[in-house]
Amino acid sequence: MSQNKMNRRDAIKGLAAVPVLGAFLLGADAKSDHDEDIKQEILDELNVQPATPNPTGSMKGDVLRVGVIGYGGRGEHLIRAIGFASPTWMNDMKENAAKDPKDTRLRDYLEQENLNVQLVAVCDTFDVRGELGVAAGTKDGFKPKQYRDYRKMLEDPNIDAVVIATPDHAHAPQVIAAIQAGKHVYVEKCMTHKVKETFDLYDAVKKSGLVFQLGHQHRQTASFLTARELVKKKVMGHINLVQTNTNRNDDNGAWQWEIHENGNPQTIDWDLFLGNAPKIPFNAEHYFRWRKWWAYGTGLSGDLLTHDYDRINCLLEMGIPASCNASGGIYTHRDGRDVPDVFQGVMEYPDFTSGATQEAGKEKGMTFIYSSTLGNQYDRGSLVMGHDATLELGEQLIIHADPQSTRYKDMIEKGIVSLEVPMYAYDPRAKGVDAVTGATAKYFANKGLMYTYRDGKRVDSTFLHLREWLSAIRNGHKVSCGLEEGFQEAMSAHMASISFRTGKRVEWDAVNRKLKNVSDAELAGIGML
Amino acid sequence: MNGTNLSSYTPAQTWLLVILRMLIGWHLLYEGVVKLWNPGWSAGGYLMDSQGPFANLFYKMAANPSVLQVIDFMNIWGLILVGLGLLLGIFTRLACVGGILLLLLYFLSHPALIGVKYAMPTEGSYLFVNKNLIEMAALAVLLVFPTGKMAGLDGLLFRNTVDGGR
DSSP: OOOHHHHHHHHHHHHHTTHHHHHHHHHHHHHHHHHHHHHHHHHHHHOOOOOOOOOOOOSSSSSEEEEEEOSHHHHHHHHHHHHOOOOOOOHHHHHHHHHHHOHHHHHHHHOOOOEEEEEEEEESOOOOOOHHHHHHOBBBBBBBBESSSSHHTOOOOTTTEEOOOOOOHHHHHHHHHHHHHEEEEEESSSSSSSHHHHHHHHHHHHHOOOOOOOGGGGGGGGGHHHHHHHHHTTOOOOOEEEEEEEEOOOOTTTOOOOOOOOOTTTTTOOOHHHTTTTTOOOOOOHHGGGGGTTTTTHHHHHIIIIHOOOOOOOHHHHOSSEEEEEEEEEOOOOOOOOOSSSEEEEETTTTSSOOSSSSTTTTOOOEEEEEEEEOOOOOOOOEEEESEEEEESSSSSEEEEHHHHHSSSHHHHTTSSOOOSSSSSEESSSSSSSSOOOOOOTTTTTTTTTTTEETTTEEHHHHHHHHHHHHHHOOOOOOOOHHHHHHHHHHHHHHHHHHOOOOOOOEEEEETTTESSHHHHHHTTOOOO | OOOOGGGSSOOOHHHHHHHHHHHHHHHHHHHHHHHHHHHTSSHHHHTOOSSSSSSSHHHHHHHHHHHHHHHHHHHHEEEEHHHHHHHSSSHHHHHHHHHHHHHHHHHSSSOOOOTTSSSSSSSOBBBBOOOOHHHHHHHEEEEEESOOOTTTTHHHHTTTTSOOOO
8 A cells, every 4th residue: 555545544534523523513503503592582582680789888987886686596697697606606607517518607607798897785685695695796805785674775875776686576666766766777577566566666767767677688689689670571471479488397497496494584584575565474485485476476477478478579569468368277386375387368469560461451460378387398489470471489580481471472382482491590699690491400499598699609698688787877878678668568467467366358548558447446455456 | 553453443343432432522522512602500509419428529619619610610621622532533542531530520429329319300210320430431441442543633643653642
């Protein structure tokens, strides 16, 4: 064989694979074009941009002096979020991180931004908790003052703002007193415990010009901000039904909290705890597990319906319902409590509209259903259901086109929108927005309810919510869950509680801002006047 | 030429080995290209879904954003280069080794063990042996029965060397 012939044969053999690469490139390009075209067509139709967080300002300037009223489990979390973790929490987290590398809570905390605040006062009716709060706030030789009585604490002119995380029945008296003392307020949900005090609190805060934030940290969740965009762009069409729920099946979830071994009439100021609640002798279970009684808590409506109500109110801005029916009972935890452990609240909004795609005048009105049980923990998911699509609302957003949609009819017929897979998904953990997802994306959803994402980085949403409040105090901007949102949250929850406790369908007079068909005597009878 | 005597392959053996090499090359190249073209792609979710004895190592990789960035980059370009190498028969031996290493990592992060459940759905049923392991074994076969010089650019590049590339 000649050298030439040899070279030619070698070259042919060597390049044999090149046509295969050509075929690969043509194929990959065609597939990418196909997927991209469909994706772009859907994204163009929906025209949704991932939402950017509310603008908040700088934390520079004088140190803000904060006091806390109520340093229980939630109070401890709030105070940690502004930079004062308790020594016991730090130790627990160190141990957890050593055991489980997936547990990054300690690292996340240490990497958190310094909010330039000082914890100057801790008020708790239980001395053990008060002392723990003082230990958390003790930094660089400074030690916060400890109080049992919030009224004494509020006399201190060296406090700029207070965080309130006490039992529900104490919220309104404490918020009103703090506002009258000129302090900015962050209060946990439910905003109030009774009807009349809801109006009183509203008026007091409204007049004051001080910054008031209600503790619904969901407002900071990246996916919820983007979901607002979806509603604004009418992606779901006319929303006629919203379904939310709570499912828990453990002692902690059923408010069977630990009764502290050192809790006794010497370490607990029982009268201060009772406040405006009916006077009864010292009862450690009532003290440590207050959510189990209407006298101090607001049941599933105030504790958990409020979360879902506010999440949906943040999207739909539907406000207080025209009417509300509730039902339920104590079916799992028959342990002496008087609040239900299975509870349904059904709220009617006959005038609600989120944009119609069918002929004018056909679509109007919406029902919001909240359903909960403390005896089963199957996750039923939250659904926002419209004529054109259904939104699965969680840490991730998933949209399924409705087979009978008017808006997407053509796209469904052309095969651009598939009914087999979601037409759109938003995952704040990913670097961008994706339309047309496979089943896979769904499986990663909803891991880690406590966190949200900023630029793909995990952040505690409670931290963001408090930061927004502190920034509003410093920089004068709005907060995302202020007085109006709080009033709507509290009144809607109260309507559900009143309906459950009186068996009535409770109606709201939106023009005169009052309950229509419930008398003061009826409210007084259930301790909710 | 030392090692395997290439001329001893029958035409059927040669062609089937070349086809196997190209199929794996095609697959890995497309896996890389798809990730490259999707700006939102990250290995984070897959790593966090790891199970088995090495899971903690993979969680640590995913937890550190800068480490994850490097992993994403190396995974995408590793897949593309290995895929191209196998498809074109260029640096074939190196591509086989690279492919085996990548597949080994996937296999170790998602082993098909008894009692282990993944959030990520799989399209088949596996016990100990899964497609990552089989593809890895196939690359090992291609490593010891090289075809880069017979139908690939290695034949042109390393014509005059004794054992280069293959």
